[in-house]
Amino acid sequence: MFDWLANPNRFKKSTNKLEPLLMVISLLFIIFGLYFSLFDSPKDYQQGDAVRIMYVHVPSAWLASFLYLSLAVSSIFYLVWKHPLADLISSSIAPIGALFSILTLITGSLWGKPMWGTWWVWDARLTSMLILFFFYLGFILLHNAFERKIDGSKSASVLAIIGLINLPIIKFSVDWWHTLHQPSSILKFDGPSIDNQMLIPLSFMIIGFGLFSLYLIIINVKTKLIEKKCEALILKLNLKEIL
């Protein structure tokens, strides 16, 4: 299946139909999710209206880690099977993941001020999320730092795989070190400890954010494919002039 999709033309054809569909569905999910979360979900008995920050904070945090996982997986695909498309996908994922991790940190600190009384604490989860952002940043910088682009792609892929160590630290940091950040309340062995009235808008937002970032990634990959084609065309023209 991966070999089948790894052909750029086939990728383009199959995503041409998917792309508008993804945009519409993800926007629907986000609009409904926002309506439910902002107007039609209960206040928290302790936190009041401030709990509504959760509906942006949690999806972006999940996506920041999930996108890193997909970045590392596509990097492995690139290093092992050398599909050029895998490199395009990982370089398209990186800026989006970096944005989501920044969004997580910003919404988190906006939430932390009224609840914890501080914008920032050096809590294990906050720090590991900040380090995740620096792995994204390192990936983007290293990817663009080489004269020969293929070297940059390979080195950055290796860096992405090294950075995978950080993901379990983010996930389990709240269980290993009992600090200010609250423990997980959705992905638990004995089922979610969050009420359905909050869980439903939250899952709407998570699905909406996920589909929307998939849509952005597809657009990014397509743009990069066109860029590559243009480069190849220019090279061809130059070659003809020389000959």
Added chain:
Amino acid sequence: MNSIHSSWSNIFIAHIKRDILTNSRSLLDLISIVGLMILIIILFPLGLGPIKEKLNVVSNAVIWVGLILAIIPSLEKLLLKDFENGWLDQIATSPAPLEIIMLSKAISYWLIMLIPLILTSPIFAILLDMDLKNIPWLVISISAGSLAISLIGLSGSALILGARRGNILLPILIIPLMTPILIFGVGVNEAVKINESPFGNLFLLLALTLIYLVISPFISALLVRIAIGR
């Protein structure tokens, strides 16, 4: 089988000898690394004010942070010289495994650059007014963690081979990787300060060092092969 092993160890020792010899010809790198460490240490009493209680609290962390920051400029040149003059190309075509050579690079870097810092660390500790009972543990924790630091540094130095402005890129790439070493390394002495057993953090630090000892030569060899394009 035995002859293969002995030849690998011969290669390993020969490369360490070569690195020590080439570095001993000019002591400039060593002087600059120790000098940078001293300058970083000096900045803290100037910034915090020369109050003994304050310095005592931060001394442990300052020495660790200083160690990590002081070696970064020298890490950049760890593989770059050999890359630019073609030595790495030559070595990669030889039948000797590149992983062994990378390991010898990390070990020789540790011997040349980090051993002097370990030996001088008690002086820095006294300058920063650390309690006397903490100083042996500082030396032990730095000895345990510094090999991991040089192994990570080797991978970082292999990452930027051939990159434009690699010297700016290097700290961004390797400081996130060094955070676990810093956390457990500082933890050893913080445990001693509150009269608890330091061995929990020390063993975790040693475990991290062993993990990097296994992983880092392979990653570095892979990156060197990418950089020289084979």
